[in-house]
Amino acid sequence: MPLLCLGLSHKTAPVEIRETVAFTPKELGPVARELTDLPGINEAVVVSTCNRMEMYLGIDSRELAQEARSQAESWLRRRFGIEQDFPAETFFHHAGPEGVRHLFAVASGLDSMVLGETEIFGQIKDAYRAAHEHGATSRNLNKLFQEAFRVGKLVRNTTEIQRGSTSVGAVAVELAEKLFGDLAGCQVMLLGAGEISRRTAQSLQSRGASSIIVSNRNYDRAVEFAAEMKGRALAFDDWQKEVHAVDILISGTSAPHTIVHPEDLHAPLRRRSNGRPLFIIDIAVPRDVDPAVNDLDSVYLFDIDALEKIADEGRQRRQREMHRCEEIIAEHVRASAIFRPTTHPKLPGIDPAPSQSC
Amino acid sequence: MPIDRIYVYLATACFFGGFVFALQALRGNQSRTPRINLSVMGVGFILQCLFLAERGRAVKQCPVTNTFELLVFVAWCLVLLYFVIGATYRWSLLGLFTAPLTFLLQLMAILAPDPPPPVIGPVHFWNELHKSVSLLSYGAFGLACVAGVMFLIQDHQLKKRRLNTLSFNLPPIHYLHQATRRLILFGFVLLSVGIIAAFLMERSNPGHSLAPVYVIWAIYGGMVCYDFTRGMSARKGAIASVLAFVAPLVTLWIFAH
Structure with missing residues (x-):
């Protein structure tokens, strides 16, 4: 049975268009079922995330492929009340093996905005489960999606496509885990109440860091900030008194000079009895923390440039792994028993390359 | 053969x-x-x-x-x-x-x-206990040395901010520190049991041949006491675990010659 893949993604459409053509998670099953009611479409899975909306359709025969595609596009227009013509490259469609390759690449995170990210794998699983539960999938799409999950896992386990973090916040979390292992119970102190500090602290909180202390020159702002993060505020002059119990110190003030010096940490470090490391993230420009602090035992200081550099290395590492991932995918597309090109060399009227609008 | x-x-x-x-x-x-x-x-x-x-x-x-x-x-x-x-x-x-x-x-x-x-003479329980437990403590000190080396490699990479594949594979640095401390304490307790067993052995002069073991016991005992009383930084603890293991190795070398 031929496969048809229609949709749009962050590569073909800006967010203004993507936000108008999207389904909620609850709608995925019913809309997949609705698609199978269209003439020529036997099976359907709809994937909808903030970066893509894709429909994987199992169609009756290649002779009906063009008809099925028109039906699906018309249904999409009706569903979203699309009247205007989007730019030609907004929607893509892939047929047969090219559609299989596309699904494998998406499941492996190769088509994601952040190369190698893992969230998409779970989103495709959810989409497939929803379609399956609504009776929208059968033998062919079941086999195809199971194979896609297998390939996605294989790519992640045998390459470094998800190795290394690609954003400053993610690098901070990764380094914290490198130092402490489990972040549960870790105490975080924020010096300054800037946006990047808040986001970094929230990333750490999402991984289990439990206690947030906010210290800011403007105490009211610290109170407000602490309330937002379910932490507690601390007068700026008192941060040295409490830093001995802190595991991660995030500094992001707008001070024109350094505010954390080695001598500020000598006494607090002596009070830390169990040799726990102190991770200092200095995201301020100009820097808040004297670089000499990094020479202290058990203190690990990373400024914004160091974090950016690691994130950049992570991005480059993932980019270098692309070729290996594509080889694995190509091998599995070739080996895939369904949607083989020999059976369905080309669907009439369907060009495998991205093309016209809906 | x-x-x-x-x-x-x-x-x-x-x-x-x-x-x-x-x-x-x-x-x-x-x-x-x-x-x-x-x-x-x-x-x-x-x-x-x-x-x-x-x-x-x-x-x-x-x-x-x-x-x-x-x-x-x-x-x-x-x-x-x-x-x-x-x-x-x-x-x-x-x-x-x-x-x-x-x-x-x-x-x-x-x-x-x-x-x-x-x-082959008669087998003495205390003698057997002394030998096996003391050597098991050497194993614990050896593994503490291994954990110490892993700590120092990672500490160097984090201080220099040079992370590579090895960095991603090494266990968290705090776990390594804890493992080093626990292994040294475990080894020290075992060696202490071994020394007590040696005193209970049927030997005329236990102190003579046990001198190297006493030195090792004193080195690791010193480390444990210092850590408990004054607190040793993780890096110093790792360096100490690596350097201290030279003593058991030298002892074994002495026995070998």
Whole structure:
């Protein structure tokens, strides 16, 4: 049975268009079922995330492929009340093996905005489960999606496509885990109440860091900030008194000079009895923390440039792994028993390359 | 060549192989130490067990009657503790760092003299306990040294902000520090038990031949006391665990000559 893949993604459409053509998670099953009611479409899975909306359709025969595609596009227009013509490259469609390759690449995170990210794998699983539960999938799409999950896992386990973090916040979390292992119970102190500090602290909180202390020159702002993060505020002059119990110190003030010096940490470090490391993230420009602090035992200081550099290395590492991932995918597309090109060399009227609008 | 020596040669080859396999995996940027590394370490351990069983039958006591046996026994303790701790904490890379040390001990054993077993006398419980527990403590100190090396490598990478594949594979630095402390404490307790057992041995002059053991006990005891009373920084603790292990190694070297 031929496969048809229609949709749009962050590569073909800006967010203004993507936000108008999207389904909620609850709608995925019913809309997949609705698609199978269209003439020529036997099976359907709809994937909808903030970066893509894709429909994987199992169609009756290649002779009906063009008809099925028109039906699906018309249904999409009706569903979203699309009247205007989007730019030609907004929607893509892939047929047969090219559609299989596309699904494998998406499941492996190769088509994601952040190369190698893992969230998409779970989103495709959810989409497939929803379609399956609504009776929208059968033998062919079941086999195809199971194979896609297998390939996605294989790519992640045998390459470094998800190795290394690609954003400053993610690098901070990764380094914290490198130092402490489990972040549960870790105490975080924020010096300054800037946006990047808040986001970094929230990333750490999402991984289990439990206690947030906010210290800011403007105490009211610290109170407000602490309330937002379910932490507690601390007068700026008192941060040295409490830093001995802190595991991660995030500094992001707008001070024109350094505010954390080695001598500020000598006494607090002596009070830390169990040799726990102190991770200092200095995201301020100009820097808040004297670089000499990094020479202290058990203190690990990373400024914004160091974090950016690691994130950049992570991005480059993932980019270098692309070729290996594509080889694995190509091998599995070739080996895939369904949607083989020999059976369905080309669907009439369907060009495998991205093309016209809906 | 007696079968028991063949076991030791094969085990040594296994530990060397385990080290080479793991090193290749790291150079090849693989995210995990391959299972083959764990397998060869396992085979090496089984061969060590066969050797110790064979020798134990021959000498009818704990097989540490000469330097050759002593070194193999210490290497066996190291691998035993690696399997207990490595499996508990899923530290696949601990094998990579344990393998060269085990290989070194096995190599020293092969080069050491292996005179025929002495005249078999009556087996004394305290004597057997002293030997086995003291050597097990050497294994714990050896593994603390391995964890210390892993800590220092990671500490260097984090301080210099140079993260690579090895960085991603090493256990969290705080876990390594905790493991080093616990292994040293564990080894110290075992060695203390071994020394108490030595006092209870039926020997006329226990202090004479035990002098090197007392030195080792004093070194590790000093470290434990300092850590408990004043608190040792993680980096100093790691350096101390590596340097202190020179003492057991030297002791074994002295026994070997």
